[in-house]
Amino acid sequence: MIDNKLKSALLSIQKPARYTGGEPGCIIKDKKDTDIRFAFCFPDTYEVGMSHLGLKVIYDALNKQPNIWCERCFAPWTDMIEQMKEKNIPLFALESKDPLTAFDIVGFTLQYELSYTNVLLMLELAGIPFYAKDRDESWPLICAGGPCTCNAEPMADFFDFMFLGEGEFHTIDVCNKLNELKKAGKSKKEILVELSKIDGIYVPSLYQIEYNDDNTIKSVSSDVNAPIPCTKAIVRDFKNHPFPTDVAVPMIGAIHDRAMVEVLRGCVRGCRFCQAGFIYRPFRERDADLIDLGAKELCRCTGYEEVSLTSLSTSDHPQLEELLDKMMVWTEKEKVNIALPSLRVDNFSESLVEKVSKVRKSGLTFAPEAGTQRLRDIINKNVTEEEIEKTCKLAFKAGYSAVKLYFMMGLPGETMEDIKGIADTAKKVIEYYYSMPDRPKGRGAEVSISVACFVPKPFTPFQFVAQDTAEEFKAKQAYLLECCANNRRIKVSYHDSDTSFLEAVFARGDRKLSKVILDAYKKGSIFDGWFECFNYQNWLDAFAENGIDMAFYANRQRTFEEINPWDHINYGVTKDFLIREYEKSLEAMTSQPCNKQCYNCGANKLLGRACFEYNKA
């Protein structure tokens, strides 16, 4: 298991238990009894990766198959990287401590663009060649999944294949198919062609991209007739689909260290900036009884004292209050706290706030996203000022005194008036507090506003728009601070625009960026999402040396006719729908939540039926 070399490395670093596995709930199998070994790699630290519900879902789904063993692997922190290089320890999976080269499939989850260099780091530490074309049958298949694969073209040259959409079924299908093909002695190319026939499997090397002189894409074709478009996979019967109830529990803590149950998938809201709101369509909720029983079992198996009902918009679950009533029968007795992380300002009811605050009071977070009604209409964040007022008052009445508000800047159509609106919204929240006679006594109100830089993303109505430049962001940030000056009850924090710019480049990037990512990695860029590790100059140099203009990807308005790098990929929502929504945004026209009115986005085709029974309502 742990040899002396590893033991010695572990005694020389911080938090060695990041690298040891052995937590209750982790799965150990006999490798002799398994056909396919799958290394689930999270290209960030253990504490970040172990907070990720998707890892637990796939780990559970694969390990329920007797012939498959799925293990975990995380990016080692810098101190461990040094030790591994010095002591010649190849990157290993936590369960068996076997190097990644001993696996059949090495799968990375791409959760955010700034983790791309860590994928290369992990490949190099494992001694695996970076480029897919440089790996023959003797290497594991290297693949990727997660939200970024809706356009992971910048990473396409490194991966043999990608999982599009939801992994519950197709990860298993791929393992079984691979087992069959390996036993039949097929070549790597033959294997990849076969895998591309599975729902939601995208094999980049089977597609040829041609470019125009202006660097836009001329055409996408496949010489082996791989599917165009390549369509994502979904779990059609999500309502009754079970979820993991016994998961590996990190003993050294994690960023989100609590039991998690995904109560619904997809989102009915259609906020035009939100990629998750479109790529996870169609909306499907889980059955309340299944959630209640599963959550109880999950808490029993893990010993967690907090269970989070996660989703993109938990209060949109049609049975939420009923579910909370059921859960509170046992959570109070077992001293388990229920957390509702994504509530909406517009349907936050009095009975709901009571139920949540019965267990434990903390701060409350809302996301108006924009400071004026006009801009909220443009982005289709259907929240009104009255609703913000009503909700804040409800919350204050229930004993909350700290409110956190999330906003974005750089949204399409934004003016300085909208930036001032952010400060005005915060000031009004404070006024609501002091206008209430029954506010919590002895405490002052505190409003934290957190402002992110808007990043246009594929598969959203704003996929066509130019991102603000760094100069525009800086001017807006300075103006916001000016508007909030002299108010000590308002705390302002904002994101660094450099990382948002890089994110925008990769989000809508194409295959030409693979070389840039590799070059930046070779210059030492890793953990780009970590403030203390991010080196912007590396990136500027890597782009310059490759003669690639970052603004071409981030700051350019795209025409509807342009072929985007992700146009041969199908996530359900059609380009026509995205164009319609974009055109409505230009008129500041809103759309209803899609459970109220269908706008024909196309995602129902994945389901094979209508998403909702509209006539019932």
Place this chain on the structure above:
Amino acid sequence: MNTIRLKFRKKGLSIYYSQLDLQRVMARALKKSGLPVWYSQGFNPHIYMTFTLPLSLGHESECESVDFRLNEEMSEADILNALEGTLPQGIELVGAAAPDYDARSIMFAKYDITLYGEKADILNALNCYEAAEQAIVTKTTKKGKKNINLKELIKDITVTDEKDTEITFTAIYPAGTPLNINPQLLLDFLKENYGIEVIDAFVIRKNLFDKDLNILQ
């Protein structure tokens, strides 16, 4: 309400849990076990636990224990049964019964240290240490730094196992609340003063003792 002392060994993968992690490990295990554990009665109830003597990260131990309270009378077998399968790999349960001594009576601890390196060099270093008048090291505590003489404090250094590249020696160190000497201090002293090249050193806590060097177990 009954206080229970859970005795366990900390070995294998579990040596990489810090004291803080171990508190989480134990709280989760007790919660999972379904035992009628007593919770503190404050605003934010939590399982009440006291560890007898904290152990450094990376050290193994044969003699760890943690005290908690149960709301009901239960047999040792039932408690151990309930805890089965709730702990991470490497934590081995030994017993669960009413505490047999007061944690404040701990005065000494015995550690085995295995050094990997050249046998002759290591033995020479131990001999030099034995012959030295004094061995002053700086100990960092919450109150600041102070110099202490290891020669006055560490007792009965004995080599128990010799191989070509591996020497194990045992010794008794002051332990507990008044003065706690981490065996790492001796290791650092040997490395710095007698120039041995220790490739690796592994430490195991073997026993705890009272002021008269009676084993507490």
